[in-house]
Amino acid sequence: MPDPTTLPAGAFRPEIDRRIPAFHLPGFQALLRRELMRVWKMAAMVVVAPAVMAMIYFTCFHFGLGAERGTDTGERVLDFLVPGLVMLSVLLRAAENTSFSLLYAKIEGMVNDQLMAPVGAREVVPAYALSGMLSGLASGTAVWLGSLLLWPMPVAHPLAALLFAAGAALMMGLAGVLAGMVSLKWDHMSAFFTFVFVPVSFLSGLFAPVSAMPPAFAAIVQANPIFYAIDGFRWALLGSSQQDPAVSALVVAGTGAVFLALCLRLYAQGWRMRG
Template sequence: MTMEQTRGPAGAFNPLIRRQVPGFHWVAFLTLCRRELRRMVKMAAAFLIAPALMAGIYFVCFLFGLGPQRGTPEGDAVLSYLVPGLIMLSILLRSAENGGFMLLYSKIEGHIIDELMAPIGAREAIPAYLLAGVVAGMGSGIVVWIASLFFWPLPVANPLAALGFALAGSLFMALCGLLCGMASTKWDHISAYFTFLFTPLSFLSGLFAPVESMPETLATIVRLNPIFHAMEGFRHGILGGAMPWGSALFLLVAIVLLYALAARLYSAGWRMKS
């Protein structure tokens, strides 16, 4: 059969051309990943420099706030407890910001229509957005960790545990941000999620004080917060201690449930055109 016969007349349907979309569209996935990563690079200052400055300010405030306890074993223990929390806080918030703001940007600018019309489904789009969120969060965490080495260096007791909980927490918050991006239709909406949801949950997660020192009722509520389990696991990786397997299982279940919800809502096109 000649090339002309294969092509057929312009605009006509040709059954000889294979149009089957693969189970996982790798070209679409990689294209979305490149787009989101390039967009993230353009905003590197917001994801890398700003978190390090914020963590440094927190640390200096606590350093001088210790007063007479500064330089004592008790004061040193407070600062050693604080540093892993600040690193994890940066990872979590940057992951949520990237996951939510990037999707909302696509909706506001109309780019999301191209995704919905193309042979791209939730199986390609959701991992691409999450990957960008995780990269942003982990990059921010690495910068804050490097900065912490200058003012309060800590040896990493269990690197694999620290890395695993950092990735799990980053993925969880990227999913949370993505869901908020789906639900939002303007910048004020997603800013409200960070102001009234993510920031309070992050601060009430054992970030500044052990949950054991809290009142029993508040401690019970904090233990239901997935961010608390990400903090506990990452702090174990930095400072050592018994492996918090319960926290690992809690995070895994939360990630699976949120991923299933995000995939279902994206497939249904929930609030994607509004």
Template sequence: MTPRAVGRVLWLGAWTLFLRELRRYSKEALETVLAPAFQALVYFVILVFALGPERGTDEGEALLSHAVPGLILMAVLFRSAETTAFSLLLDRMEGIISDVLMAPLGAAEMTVAYALAGAVSGLATGVVVLAGAMLVWPLPPTHFWALPVFAALSALMMSLAGMLIGLFCEKWDHMAAAFVFVLTPLTFLSGVFAPVDTLPAAAAFAVRFNPIFHAIEGFRYGFLGSGTGADPLASLAVVAGTVVFLLACNGVVIHRGYKLKP
């Protein structure tokens, strides 16, 4: 029997790994889809009641309109990062990663497969959150092109960040600490609920160096148009540049087999 020829890129292997990760995500739909949607709704309800006497005023409605895009993208960001971080850490701790390493997959193929699966899972969750948000607070988009572009790039960015967490962490406590002490503050302080200009001047200046801030502001631009905290094209460049940087980092780490090979 003539051996099957394998090209420079094993597309079938990458596609198979991608599908495996999506199946893993879909089997936990209650946790991966409904839970983030419910969490975003709870945040919105809390914000509505926290407005108090401002509820129903122009200022209150402006704040809610500002917060809704942030809540939607926050669900996308966290789900994308959690998917890849969980998958890689679980595979490493259970020894399942050996099955992936035995396949003729290169570092680039593994990186792309894991990253795209995490991004797709985050976007699927975001669609559910978006549908629920539009039911309780209709917000027609102003620049529709920005919504899928920033959502896709942001999901890919956080999926790659989650990969690094899954590759470097040794146990579940480490992963939880990375999310609680790193990703959560970086996200919550990036203008999810209120404009960053409300922060102290030094903090507002520092936040503008955070790619998550640019992801949220770019996505918010799709709904609200002008008046967001950053130029949309500059934000697009920052998020895209971060994706390229994280792709390279993950490719190097996986190529070297860091904490993947005994």
């Protein structure tokens, strides 16, 4: 057996086992680390900007609607609003993180690095989704802490709140992966946000209970998975909600599973990624 130190780099060495297991853990870890470092570098934008924005919305609603106004279902309007604003930030940040990262890699051409490496859809998609989730949770936490400064309120079910936020962030992170795969230019992605993600997130019972809406509108809102994400989260924070929280959890999990299946399939096919 030749001395390994005298061999040129990359020479064939049969004594090293290069078989790749069903799940390539080191590849997954490396990709996740890269994605999280990206989030870390942009921490100011990820955490500070959404918190400032949420406090601005909050002030506008406070003065625009009056703090002591009640909703139809009896909560005070600002109590009702806090879970919605936290969730809005979680959802949009999660989608933004994954779609931006994927499209940027495509446009700059460095997507080759992950397409050529021995990692496939089952490592790449979870790595992106997880980093999107963590980034969404970070920005949601910032918004929640910011809201505590202006409007202190207790949390009814802390663990459920975390689970709902994490589940919804995964769902939107996966939706962001899909958007990143579909888009070929920045224009496509900004159109995605302006015409899909933002309207869908805003028209979700975020600011008002469905019972107060016209019936046609309420039907549209109730067909929106984000409505269930926000409603479940609202239950976890306030202890009361419009839907059974179990139903909300099922809808979020189901939608997330559908997005996950789509992402895995399309990424494995290399749709709009290769060639």
